[in-house]
Amino acid sequence: MIDYHLHGNFCGHGSGELEEYVEEALRKGFVEIGFSAHLPRVDRPDPYHAMVEEDLPRYVELVLSLRERFRGSIAIKLGIEADFFDGYEEAIGRLLDAHPFDYVFGSIHFLDGWHFSSRAGRERYDREDPDRVFPRYFALLECMVRSGLFDIAAHPDIIRKESFMPSFPLDGYYKRFAGLLVRYGMAVEVNTAGVRRGAGTPYPERLFLETCHDAGVPVTLGSDAHRPGDVGRDFKDAFALLAELGIDEVAVFESRRFSMRPIRFPA
Numbered sequence: 654m655i656d657y658h659l660h661g662n663f664c665g666h667g668s669g670e671l672e673e674y675v676e677e678a679l680r681k682g683f684v685e686i687g688f689s690a691h692l693p694r695v696d697r698p699d700p701y702h703a704m705v706e707e708d709l710p711r712y713v714e715l716v717l718s719l720r721e722r723f724r725g726s727i728a729i730k731l732g733i734e735a736d737f738f739d740g741y742e743e744a745i746g747r748l749l750d751a752h753p754f755d756y757v758f759g760s761i762h763f764l765d766g767w768h769f770s771s772r773a774g775r776e777r778y779d780r781e782d783p784d785r786v787f788p789r790y791f792a793l794l795e796c797m798v799r800s801g802l803f804d805i806a807a808h809p810d811i812i813r814k815e816s817f818m819p820s821f822p823l824d825g826y827y828k829r830f831a832g833l834l835v836r837y838g839m840a841v842e843v844n845t846a847g848v849r850r851g852a853g854t855p856y857p858e859r860l861f862l863e864t865c866h867d868a869g870v871p872v873t874l875g876s877d878a879h880r881p882g883d884v885g886r887d888f889k890d891a892f893a894l895l896a897e898l899g900i901d902e903v904a905v906f907e908s909r910r911f912s913m914r915p916i917r918f919p920a
């Protein structure tokens with residue numbers, strides 16, 4: 654069992670020492686985990702959302718030292734979650750190239766200045782029209798893939814809530830996006846934070862995941878834990894979904910290359 658989406662106290666909205674996440678993962682029987690703190694924002698500093706740039710070398714060193722300390726009991730990967738900002742590709746690439754990451758999540762948390770995934774962004778959902786938002790969101794998601802900067806599309810329909818879906822079907826968007834992932838050699842993340850953040854199910858929703866799987870896109874698995882207790886949270890929902898779709902392998906990464914490993918579904 655793996656959990657590739659762990660945060661910690663490097664950003665203002667996360668808590669807990671990284672070591673506490675490792676201990677929690679060991680208690681829960683994980684064989685491999687990956688840290689994916691928020692890469693510093695390249696458009697402007699934002700210590701609530703992401704680490705500040707001075708902290709990036711310290712984060713990298715800390716994860717690498719934990720890897721050594723826990724070698725033999727759990728594999729620890731050095732990942733990062735990078736926001737995509739259109740027009741800032743070079744700045745993002747510079748930060749990513751400076752460190753020996755095993756994998757890089759590409760993420761969208763901001764749309765036209767709306768930090769929709771944050772606590773402060775919640776009330777704006779009531780004022781936005783999903784029929785207008787989803788096409789803009791998918792356009793940005795496609796730019797993100799085309800940038801060629803990332804290995805895994807994190808929580809690809811994170812904009813979704815149970816009460817916030819467009820009136821038209823999304824299958825055409827899903828197909829185009831899945832095709833792009835294949836073209837750019839990217840994986841997609843099954844992220845269980847959707848269960849606890851108002852989407853009702855893991856990201857991406859079933860049809861979206863099925864479309865990616867049918868296109869041949871590899872899958873990774875993450876809880877998006879922002880506190881140690883959330884490591885592996887709601888994984889039973891993810892396992893149920895994966896089993897239903899006949900997905901029995903996950904992608905594991907090293908030095909930004911992946912290989913496939915069989916999923917051991919818990920009894």
Ligand SMILES: [Zn+2]
Binds near residue numbers: 666691
């Ligand atoms: Zn976060």
Ligand SMILES: [Zn+2]
Binds near residue numbers: 760762
């Ligand atoms: Zn995220």
